[in-house]
Amino acid sequence: MIKKLTALLMALCLLMGVSSALAEKLTVTAWDANFNGNALKAAYEDYKANVDPDFELEINIVSASGDVEQAITTAGASYDYSNLSDIVLFQDHFIQSFVMDYPDVWMDLEDAGINWDDFGAEKLSYSTVDGVHYGVPVDNGTAIMAYRVDLLEQCGYTIADMTGITWDKFLEIGKEVYAKTGKALLSMDGNGNDLPYMMLQCEGKSQFKDGKPYITENEDLVKIITLICDMAKEHVLILANDWTGYTNETIMQDQVAGVFNGNWIIPTMSQVTDNAGKWEITSAPTLTGAEGYAANGGSSLYITANCKNPELAKKFLAYTFGGSTQTYDNALRTGGVIGCSISAAKSDVYTEGVPFFNGQAVYSKIVEMGASVPIVEQNDYHYTCRTAISNAIVNIINGADVMEALTNAENELKFAMGL
Amino acid sequence: MQKQKRLGLLAKQKAAGWGFLTPASLLIFVMSFYPMVQAFITSFKTGSAARLQWASPITYNYTRMFQDTVFKTAMGNTFLYLIIQVPIMLILAILLAQLLNNRDLKFRGLFRTMIFLPCATALVSYALIFKTLFAREGLINSMLMGLGIIKENVDWLGQSTTAKAVIIIALLWRWTGYNMVFFLAGLQNIEYSVYEASTIDGANGWQTFWSITVPLLRPVIVMTGIMSINGTLQLFDESVNLTAGGPSNSTITMSHYIYNNAFVGKANFGYTSALAFVVFILVAVLAVINLKVGDTRD
Known part of the structure; x- marks a missing residue:
């Protein structure tokens, strides 16, 4: 009898052990082992070491950010969330559309105890839908305008000369740089062109107004599109045919003297080790000549409806990416992930000079610039709009009339939106 | 008594037939027909993927298409590929088959394999290889530069006409060998004595081809035609x-646009399903026309 009882007890203990081990485990999906994968690893190690030694985190890495977004679309549309991990990481522009389309997939973070004031308002404006917080910011999407100072110098300019200039002046200098060095001052993926969005954000405006497309009547946008086309015609801007063309050819094959994009582009730039120490960053030009600040393509972590232990997930996120210096420092050190937490950016790792950028303390500068990014209207048709405008730009460069091409783009977008 | 036994055998054979047919039929029903019916129902709905509602009016998705400029472009592109690529490919395939059917040709097996080999490559990988070949700094450009044909690198995939041409070239490379195999099989079914007789009658190669090969290959031509139209x-x-x-x-195709509507950017499954059904109807109509044209019965 006693034997039986002990056996039963032991079995019970075992069961409880197993179930408690299961309960302390979370799964998360991200897409870049060297970048956000490392940031999650840093968070895991931080939480395991300082909060809960039994904690386990399974990090699934997929090959591209699009894979995460597609998995969510598929799960959301089929009402089958069983294949989603507890926490997912994806790009900020998607969450508005995801909450609208698949409201049941997400858990809000209102009771997670996160100090939201510690994040830039612009960053939070993506992951907040109708005043409810859904995501914990991971990487900072703040745009950097990086220049090759050695090439600028050949043309008689310094990084200070490039700060607070108008796009017209940028075009002038760009022509000179191309004539003297054969390099373009800017490049972008012409098929998914992020320049109009970022340049417009520098002006504090959006391609949407009150939920409707704001394109042909948006004078600043029309000016920006005209400028982009002029730059492309003058060899100041290379528009690659696709994303790999942009990263692998224009940047990694050393065809440009300037890069303007979200700071996650830094690892791509760093691939060209020959140019280490020759880059510096500053704010973007604007139409008026004020310093321009923009953001593009940062990502955040979201808890899905498939999460068996939302309490743990909330605790984990609140402790780590909610503002733990250890998580943020290691994410930056091992993954180059620049976070969004304002207080965490005060640590030494952030204020160190970076050799690739000529000793400039780019990380703290990026977080600082992030605080100045104006909030602009977001719309769940962001990517549809981007495609339409990208196509318009290609057509204008090939000879179409500016207003005609933009009217077509606006109609295309209105059609997709059902307006 | 004897009669009964024969019936029993027939029934047995029948049962075996059904036994063999059932698994495949069931699979086709579950994997193809059921989704088709579901897609048809979805094509009358609107709204975001998780909150689909009946459209009002019920044909909303179908009437909406007429205002869709991108779909019109996609349809134009697809038909352009169809009109240019399919005839070139089929003619090339017949000619190659005819050449490789020649009994006096040496290394026939080798040539046949070489021409068929592109079909063994996966669609994605061959597309990516063509993309690298025709890139701005790609092999084609360096070759043409080296030969002095062009003065500066051509952006093949960055201009609409050249990009379309590249797609057509890629399709020809990938699918000609595939169709050739069907023609080769068809040619093998034509008695060699027919050709010998025509030679005795004094017909030249061209006449033999048009009066004997093509008519006798007609069923194969119809089949490859339907398959190519369907595929394109x-x-x-x-x-x-x-x-x-x-x-x-x-260069966007109808299927690509359908995919974009469902999985890229904002998902619109109702409209997507409606578009898919339009393609379905187009394929059906073209296949029927093709069958009628190729029908030899009076």
């Missing part, structure tokens, strides 16, 4: 991987 209307991989539909939608 559903063209997807090349548009997605080689050109990403660009520049400015000038």
Whole structure:
């Protein structure tokens, strides 16, 4: 009898052990082992070491950010969330559309105890839908305008000369740089062109107004599109045919003297080790000549409806990416992930000079610039709009009339939106 | 008594037949027909994927298509590929088959394998290889530069006409060998004595080809025609991987556009299903026309 009882007890203990081990485990999906994968690893190690030694985190890495977004679309549309991990990481522009389309997939973070004031308002404006917080910011999407100072110098300019200039002046200098060095001052993926969005954000405006497309009547946008086309015609801007063309050819094959994009582009730039120490960053030009600040393509972590232990997930996120210096420092050190937490950016790792950028303390500068990014209207048709405008730009460069091409783009977008 | 036994055998054979047919039929029903019915129902709904509602009016998705400029472009592109690529490919395939059917040709097996080999490559990988070949700094450009034909690198995939041409070239490379195999099989069924008789009658190669080969190959031509039309209307991989539909939608195909509507950007499954049904109807109509044209019965 006693034997039986002990056996039963032991079995019970075992069961409880197993179930408690299961309960302390979370799964998360991200897409870049060297970048956000490392940031999650840093968070895991931080939480395991300082909060809960039994904690386990399974990090699934997929090959591209699009894979995460597609998995969510598929799960959301089929009402089958069983294949989603507890926490997912994806790009900020998607969450508005995801909450609208698949409201049941997400858990809000209102009771997670996160100090939201510690994040830039612009960053939070993506992951907040109708005043409810859904995501914990991971990487900072703040745009950097990086220049090759050695090439600028050949043309008689310094990084200070490039700060607070108008796009017209940028075009002038760009022509000179191309004539003297054969390099373009800017490049972008012409098929998914992020320049109009970022340049417009520098002006504090959006391609949407009150939920409707704001394109042909948006004078600043029309000016920006005209400028982009002029730059492309003058060899100041290379528009690659696709994303790999942009990263692998224009940047990694050393065809440009300037890069303007979200700071996650830094690892791509760093691939060209020959140019280490020759880059510096500053704010973007604007139409008026004020310093321009923009953001593009940062990502955040979201808890899905498939999460068996939302309490743990909330605790984990609140402790780590909610503002733990250890998580943020290691994410930056091992993954180059620049976070969004304002207080965490005060640590030494952030204020160190970076050799690739000529000793400039780019990380703290990026977080600082992030605080100045104006909030602009977001719309769940962001990517549809981007495609339409990208196509318009290609057509204008090939000879179409500016207003005609933009009217077509606006109609295309209105059609997709059902307006 | 004897009669009964024979019936029993027939029934047995019948049962065996049904036994063999059932698994495949069931699978086709579950995997193809059921989704088709579901898609048809979805095509009358609107709204975001998780909150689909009946459209009002019920044909909303179908009437909406007429205002869709991108779909019109996609349809134009697809039919352009169809009109240019399919005839060239089929003619090339017949000619190659005819050449390789020659009994006096040496290394026939080797040539046949070489021409068929492109079919063994996966659609995505061959599309990506063509993309690298025709890149701005790609092999084709360096070759043409080396030969002095062009003075500066051509942006093949960045201009609408050249991008379309690249897709057509890629399709020809990939599918000609595939169709050739069908023609080769068809040619093998033609008695050699027919050719010998025509030679005795004094027919030249050209006459033999048109008066004997083509009429006797007619069923194969109809079949490859239907398959090619069907395949081209559903063209997807090349548009997605080689050109990403660009520049400015000038190479996008109908299937690619359908995919974009469902999985890229904002999902609109109702409209997507309606578009898919239009393609389905187009394929059916073209196949019927093709069958009627190729029908030899009076």
